[in-house]
Amino acid sequence: MVLALKAEARRGTTKSERKGLRSNGKIPGVIYGSNITSQAIAIEEKQLLALLRSHPNAIVEMDVPELGKQSVMINEVQRDPISRFVTHVDFHQINMNEPVTATVRLDFHGDSIGVREGGILQIQHHEISIRCLPDDLPESIVVDISELEVGKNILVSELKLSNKLEIKTDEHDVLVSILAPQKAEEEVEADTTEASGAAAEAADSKVEDDK
Incomplete structure (x- = not known):
């Protein structure tokens, strides 16, 4: 997905x-690359925040003063x-x-068997890194979890x-x-604790009997 963004030239650094x-x-x-001279720019905050919320890893066609339209990607965001x-x-x-390396969002789809049985879905990665030509860069990657037990x-x-x-x-x-399922784990733990307690009581009782 290619999005459009307009940049303004910055007269000072x-x-x-920057505060102003x-x-x-x-x-x-700043915009930089092997084919252009590094240039200080400014972006409308509303446009940038909208981009970061919806497509932070997208290819952007940026209209840059003195450089014209350039294909760019966000490399770093400072907060x-x-x-x-x-x-x-x-x-x-x-x-x-030329191929680029980018981070792509994962979309988990499906009603998993394990969750239906009471299991707990645990997502370890919300995105992965891939390398491809810019035009082949997907907006997201679908992960089917419907058969996951x-x-x-x-x-x-x-x-x-x-x-x-x-x-x-x-x-x-x-x-x-x-x-x-957490409940099942708690029940196993409770059963183990109860069994240990019963064994301890039996041992105490035997000691009393021996006396």
Whole structure:
């Protein structure tokens, strides 16, 4: 998916200039790449936040002053450590004919057998890293969990993807698993505790009898 975004040129790079931009609803940033000269830019905050919420890993066609339209991807987002507000964003210019490495969201679909039996769905990864040509970059990857049973899991290596996509995440990583029902575990623990208590009482009783 290719989205459009318009950038403005930044005339300065001082701390006061960046603060002034943010107070006017704009986020300072930079665009760079092997085919362009690094340039300081500013993006409308509303547009950027909408992009981060919906398609943070999408290819963006950015209209850049003096550079024209450039295909870019977000490389880094800096946030205030306390407020978590976005303070700066880096865009990397890409070549549409060369592979890129990107993070893609996982969409877990299906009513799993294990959950229907009372198991607990535990998602370990919400996204994975892949490498492909920009035009082949999927918006998300569907993971079917409908046949997943209690005690079972799905590994990265089990994903069924197009041969145009190269997975960069460790193939042995667990994406999702179904844990045994918590109630059953508690009952087993209670039974074990009760059995231990009964054994202790029997031992105490025997001691009293021996006296």
